[in-house]
Amino acid sequence: EPEVTQTPSHQVTQMGQEVILRCVPISNHLYFYWYRQILGQKVEFLVSFYNNEISEKSEIFDDQFSVERPDGSNFTLKIRSTKLEDSAMYFCASKFDSYSNQPQHFGDGTRLSIL
């Protein structure tokens, strides 16, 4: 079964450095998402992306965050200047279309550790 793949599985970065988290969504999917889960907390929505632009973003997704689909397969999340509180699991998800009976499929996540 096709799956969403995320790399790296674990990223360790110094505070203030830029980090790029990479995702390869399922190939025929059109809608892409990033979520994060801080240890011990809920999975939180960050951003949705469709047709090469952001559809919706949460208040967490401030100017330090950006997303990009640089080619036909990758979907990236960039954090420009990381803070300690950015340490979390980051999940990428994709969906074929916008209908509610089509669930989002999640990758296994990237654990981001900010030192």
Next chain:
Amino acid sequence: DQQVKQNSPSLSVQEGRISILNCDYTNSMFDYFLWYKKYPAEGPTFLISISSIKDKNEDGRFTVFLNKSAKHLSLHIVPSQPGDSAVYFCAGGFNTGKLIFGQGTTLQVKP
């Protein structure tokens, strides 16, 4: 207010019996609800969904019930199997695609 709550952090059930996981929500604007299962070091895996206009959806051993007046949904797993042991998340979804997750309930199915 877009809160989704799972008030039971854990549930332990004997193999073969029914597992009932509960979820409450406060936002009447959700278009659908989903249940995901999550194992350690993996991402959430979709289990079952229900439209906000339905009150029941069944898929094999999994049934989701939606009580709109109570703003409550539940996931029934019958019969429970040891492989069902995982963290279960309910989520409210909008047609924009945004999902709001509950805190999760850890289910342990004992052999």
